[in-house]
Amino acid sequence: MQEPIDLFSDTRTKPTKAMREVMATALVGDEQVFEDPSVNELCARTADLLGKERAMFLPSGTMCNQIAIAVRCRLGEAVYLDCTAHPLTAEAGGPAALAGVILAALPGERGVFTGPQLEAALAGPNRNKPRARLVSVEQTSNFGGGRVWRLDELDAVCSVAAKAGVGTHMDGARLMNAVVASGVPAGRQVRDFDTCWLDFSKGLGAPVGAVLAGSADFIEEAWRFKQMLGGAMRQAGILAAACTYALDHHVERLAEDHENARRLADGLATIKGITLDPATIETNLVFFEIEGDAQSFVKALAKEGIRMGAMGARIVRAVTHLDIDKAGIDRAIAAAARVLA
Structure with a gap:
């Protein structure tokens, strides 16, 4: 697993x-x-x-x-x-x-x-x-x-x-x-x-x-x-x-988190049902809007082994950090697509 x-x-x-x-x-x-x-x-x-x-x-x-x-x-x-x-x-x-x-x-x-x-x-x-x-x-x-x-x-x-x-x-x-x-x-x-x-x-x-x-x-x-x-x-x-x-x-390596956040934003922005402008991503925080209920989305995502946070009725936050690599980012993107499909 x-x-x-x-x-x-x-x-x-x-x-x-x-x-x-x-x-x-x-x-x-x-x-x-x-x-x-x-x-x-x-x-x-x-x-x-x-x-x-x-x-x-x-x-x-x-x-x-x-x-x-x-x-x-x-x-x-x-x-x-x-x-x-x-x-x-x-x-x-x-x-x-x-x-x-x-x-x-x-x-x-x-x-x-x-x-x-x-x-x-x-x-x-x-x-x-x-x-x-x-x-x-x-x-x-x-x-x-x-x-x-x-x-x-x-x-x-x-x-x-x-x-x-x-x-x-x-x-x-x-x-x-x-x-x-x-x-x-x-x-x-x-x-x-x-x-x-x-x-x-x-x-x-x-x-x-x-x-x-x-x-x-x-x-x-x-x-x-x-x-x-x-x-x-x-x-x-x-x-x-x-x-x-x-x-x-661990200071210089923060650039990796920023790169992974942009990678995540680029991927999420292609999914139908998500509104996100990747150009707004400057550091390691990725906020996006979904069509539907944010709490329901993050609960469904958790069943896929991905955890994000609902920050409002339709707003979701994902935060990259040193425990997340590019492979993890790609898994998160794929899981979000499956949930919203």
């Missing part, structure tokens, strides 16, 4: 044999008092990569977002972000529950809003509106189908925010996918953002972890919230070693 092809998310990646070996031999210590050499190395390397003063290892990107918002904002203040952004759609109301903030959604195009849109939203002052405190950008945009924010778009948003005296934060869930797709280094992409984070448990293939970066003062205060939210760990070097391995070995 053939192994299932799991295209549900790039979070489904499993540590490679070499990564597991590095984890097994990692130097460890008490992370909370900065005595874990593997965690310290990862934080130093990531801070350098992102051009920030300090960095902090956390269990998840969601916790990175929550801490960044909590440090920067006070009760009743507003965070501006795209209407499809992760803190708004997939963090269980955390910003409201944990920081007491309002998420002000901007209607971007494929997850990307513009400088002029932000400028219009921030226009004021107006004592009747929540005080704008933070602008958040998700790179790449998940619900934008892996859309990469261009450098001019990032610069425009940061410029508007700076003029308004509003802080900036980058959700770097798939930042390295954007780096590989655009050729623009991570440090340049986040240059004008006050805070940012890099995820290791998606395309980079580590089992756990993200690193939040910013100024020394920001990270000092962020540690209070890390303790508060239960994000502080002990011998976390076992996990950090996997992330460092990913930096060394």
Whole structure:
């Protein structure tokens, strides 16, 4: 029996044999008092990569977002972000529950809003509106189908925010996918953002972890919230070693995932009952519309040994990653054709 092809998310990646070996031999210590050499190395390397003063290892990107918002904002203040952004759609109301903030959604195009849109939203002052405190950008945009924010778009948003005296934060869930797709280094992409984070448990293939970066003062205060939210760990070097391995070995190979995503899109676009423009595929996310019910489609596809995700009544998402090769992509295309036939 053939192994299932799991295209549900790039979070489904499993540590490679070499990564597991590095984890097994990692130097460890008490992370909370900065005595874990593997965690310290990862934080130093990531801070350098992102051009920030300090960095902090956390269990998840969601916790990175929550801490960044909590440090920067006070009760009743507003965070501006795209209407499809992760803190708004997939963090269980955390910003409201944990920081007491309002998420002000901007209607971007494929997850990307513009400088002029932000400028219009921030226009004021107006004592009747929540005080704008933070602008958040998700790179790449998940619900934008892996859309990469261009450098001019990032610069425009940061410029508007700076003029308004509003802080900036980058959700770097798939930042390295954007780096590989655009050729623009991570440090340049986040240059004008006050805070940012890099995820290791998606395309980079580590089992756990993200690193939040910013100024020394920001990270000092962020540690209070890390303790508060239960994000502080002990011998976390076992996990950090996997992330460092990913930096060394799994960044350039993201191009393979992008190539496989385009291969998948090209194949799916030929199937009757699927609406998809392959030209919109920039990274490893493939969103498409089907004629019929998305839930029924993915259930039927699962019986064929292929897993994708229903993201709406008629929208399906497939995500390529290091556990999926070209043969797996071709199996997925063939299975989709059989289901829709």
